[in-house]
Every structure is written in structure tokens, then in C-alpha cells.
Amino acid sequence: MAEQFLTTRRDKFKEFLQGVVTWSRKWSFWPIPIGTACCGIEYMAIVASHFDISRWGAEVVRFSPRQADLMVIAGTITRKMGEVVRRVWEQMAEPKWVIAFGSCASTGNGIYQTYSVLDGVDKVIPVDVYVAGCPPRPEAFLEALEYLQNKIENKKEYFKKLEEEKKIIQVEGKTIIVGGEIIKPSIR
Template identity: 65%
Template sequence: MQNQNVAYDSKVEGEIIVTQADAVINWIRKHSVWPMPMGLACCAIELMAAGASRFDISRFGMEVMRFSPRQADCMIVAGTVTYKMAEVVRRIYDQMAEPKWVVAMGACASTGGMYRSYATLQGVDRIVPVDVYISGCPPRPEALLDAMIKLQDKIGRERAVKNLIPEKADSAELAGAGKES
């Protein structure tokens, strides 16, 4: 156990482990991140490569890609987000259960990238809160793995109950009330 707060002595405690709730809950969460592949453009190809045998994202405990937002807790936005698609991205984000995280993969998802255009959202952080940004056009699978490990570190440092309490009443309302969802 890495956590300094764990004090376990089998002779004294028997089969009881004493720790902090945050340490246990975050340890569980960070080793079972279930990504939602929001593949919108060519970055999604690198995302697929990261999931395949050569780069093997399952080495780090996050290989369970789920195409239903109800079963995922980390949205990987891989590709160009157009204004037409922005509505869908936000709605899918709203449908994911708390706690949830967002990774902006590549230049387009982070800033709009080379698409300085009337049709392209200039960074997905304008509509969803982003935890980790990845540079590159597209980023290599190693960059995605590095970002996911950084996300794990970030999850490990959070307060475990933080995401369970809605920050604003209206955001909680929106999460349950998508258009015909």
C-alpha cells in the first residue's frame, strides 16, 4: 500500500484494515476507469490503437470502453467538435453518472486545432469541464496512455465525495433532464 495513513498490523488488528475512505474509494476508482470513446475524427484511430494489443491500455486498468454513457465515467473526446455536434457531446456528458472525468484528446478537442472555422467549437472545454488535455495532431497512443495515467493521479488526489454533491442545483437538474433522453 502506498498510502501513508494505512496502519495495518495483522498481529494486533486481526483481519481489520484501518484506512481513510478517500484512500480506498480513490484507489478503487482510479484502477477501474471506464472510458467512453467520444470518437469524432482521426484521433479516434489513435484511441483504437491505444486499445489494441500493441499499446494495450488494459495494462493500466482502463480498457473497458463503454459506448453507453450510462456505463462510463471518463469521456475521451477524440476529434473535432463541430457546433452541430457540441449539443450531442454535452448531452452524452450529462447522461454519464457521477463521478466523471473528461479527457480532451488532440489539438481539435483542446482548442479547435487547425479548424479556425465558423463551424468548429474552439475547444471542448467551452461546453464540458476538461480534466486532462493532450497535445498532438493526432497524439500518439503513448500520449493518451500518459494522459490517462495523469488522470489516475488526479483521481487519487481528489476528495472522494466531491463529485457526489452537485455544485449547482441547476446542473443537477440538467443531468437528469436531457431532451427526450
């Protein structure tokens, strides 16, 4: 009888701790911005004092991937830049999230299906939230943060590795994402 009591208490305590960890992840994003076009300028407006992004716990902008847990892709991602984005994403600690901010980051926008631009950053890394617009309004980014917070709170088994979602393999010096497209290494 005493063992059941201790086990029950331990399970309740573990459940309580998991709730605390989930709450802290939900309210303390440390974003790393990758701004490659005009959406990067819009992101600067978001982190300024007018929109008060600290209400969503994302005011601490990090420029080191090892300290960040939220990647904000704001702008066009070229094929050469795609490899850099993937490397930065791999250096981020788990759990990590990605927001594709703007039409260029989400789909390639007006430069869709060209030789040099990816048709969305999701060809290289998994994306959690897409924000539409060219450029999107700051309020749309704040709504994306709220959506991501709800996603973190409601999904306990959410955290997966990229290898489980999309297999990455090397064939003849090319990085291939199964289910995605071939990303050629930098051509000089």
C-alpha cells in the same frame, strides 16, 4: 471513554473505505470514446493489444454513457455535436472525467474560430486532461491516464457538478454557458 473509542474506530474505518474507493476509481476507468476525426483512429490503436491499456485499468470500453466514467473526446467538435457531447456527459454517472485527445478536441486546431467548429470541447463540458498533438501518439494518451490517476488519488474534494463550475442557463431558446460561448441549437 467507550464512545470516543468507537468514534475513532468508525473514523478510521471510514477513512480506510474512502481509500479503497479512491484506489478502485483510480484503477478501473470505463471509457466512452467520442471519435469524430483522425484522433479516433489513433484511439483505436491505443485500445488494441500492442499498447495494453489494461495496465491502466481502462480496457473496458463502454458505449453507454450510464456505464462509463471517462469520456475521451478524440476529434473535431462542431457546434451541433457540442450539444450531443454535453447530453452524453450529463448522462454519465458521478464521478466522471474527460480527456480531450488531440489538438482539435483541445483547441479546434486548424479550424479555429470558424462558424461551425467549437474552439475546444471545454466550451461545452469541463475537461480534466488535455493531450496535445495532431494526432497525439498513443504514449501521450497513456501519460494522460497516469496524470488523471494521480489527480484522482491526490484530490479528495475533486468531484464537482458542472453547475458549480460553469452555470448553464437557457435564454430565448439558446443554451448559454456563463464564462464560455453561446452554443446555438441545431439549425436546419
